[in-house]
Amino acid sequence: xxxxLEGKAYVERYVxxxxxxxxxxxxxxxxxxxxxxxxxxxxxxxxxxxxxxxESDRLQQMIERLLNLARVEQMQALEDEQQVAVAALIDELLxxxxxxxxxxxxxxxxxxxxxLRLLCDPFLMRQALANLLDNALDFTPQQxxxxxxxxxxxxxxxLSLFNQGQAIPEYALGRVSERFYSLPRxxxxxxxxxLGLNFVAEVMQLHxxxxxxxxxxGGVRVRLWLPARRLT
Numbered sequence: 001x002x003x004x005l006e007g008k009a010y011v012e013r014y015v016x017x018x019x020x021x022x023x024x025x026x027x028x029x030x031x032x033x034x035x036x037x038x039x040x041x042x043x044x045x046x047x048x049x050x051x052x053x054x055e056s057d058r059l060q061q062m063i064e065r066l067l068n069l070a071r072v073e074q075m076q077a078l079e080d081e082q083q084v085a086v087a088a089l090i091d092e093l094l095x096x097x098x099x100x101x102x103x104x105x106x107x108x109x110x111x112x113x114x115x116l117r118l119l120c121d122p123f124l125m126r127q128a129l130a131n132l133l134d135n136a137l138d139f140t141p142q143q144x145x146x147x148x149x150x151x152x153x154x155x156x157x158x159l160s161l162f163n164q165g166q167a168i169p170e171y172a173l174g175r176v177s178e179r180f181y182s183l184p185r186x187x188x189x190x191x192x193x194x195l196g197l198n199f200v201a202e203v204m205q206l207h208x209x210x211x212x213x214x215x216x217x218g219g220v221r222v223r224l225w226l227p228a229r230r231l232t
Contacts, residue, residue: 025055029059079121082119083117084120086116086117087112090129093126093129104140105143107145109145109146110148112150113150116232118226118231119231128204131199132196135192135196136163136220136222138185140163141164144219145219147160156209160222160223161223164219165219167215169183173213177198177211178198197211204225204226207227211223
């Protein structure tokens with residue numbers, strides 16, 4: 001009975017948070033579509049059409065991240081563990097974001113040893129690192145810097161990502177990995193789904209590790225702490 005009640009509460013919580021988060025983009029889409037039904041200059045019409053496209057992308061991203069997060073939260077243990085070449089995985093993610101990186105004139109340093117392999121769930125780790133990179137790009141200014149590195153601390157190792165930029169406000173530093181918590185993006189003032197870092201934290205827990213986010217000189221550093229035995 002306890003298991004059933006906890007499962008019911010879990011579903012109710014997700015339905016509540018999902019419906020709350022969907023209201024804003026749906027309202028924007030509906031408003032823009034209503035306005036497009038009237039006469040207006042072509043430039044204004046293009047702007048409203050762009051709003052619909054952006055909010056639709058936001059809805060799609062939110063749904064996909066919620067589904068991934070729900071899957072991770074229900075997992076009791078890792079289902080698929082393989083040896084993954086970390087440097088190659090990071091290079092692949094950087095290449096996927098190449099247009100965005102080049103457009104902002106960012107300087108990227110990748111200091112992960114080429115032969116390093118990590119015992120992990122390939123899909124979950126790829127998505128976790130993709131979320132970190134996407135988040136870092138949101139907060140890195142034009143001509144700024146990003147750096148992937150490996151840190152060791154006794155029986156732990158960390159894959160770290162530094163991004164140049166403003167420090168996270170003290171009131172938000174301990175909340176950035178909370179579900180649906182998000183800070184406004186510099187330049188646009190828009191917030192993300194607030195699911196990216198929460199997903200990363202859940203993935204780290206499944207791997208016996210932890211997520212750490214800290215302000216450092218010149219920017220922010222995010223570290224994925226993992227048991228050293230997972231690295232070869």
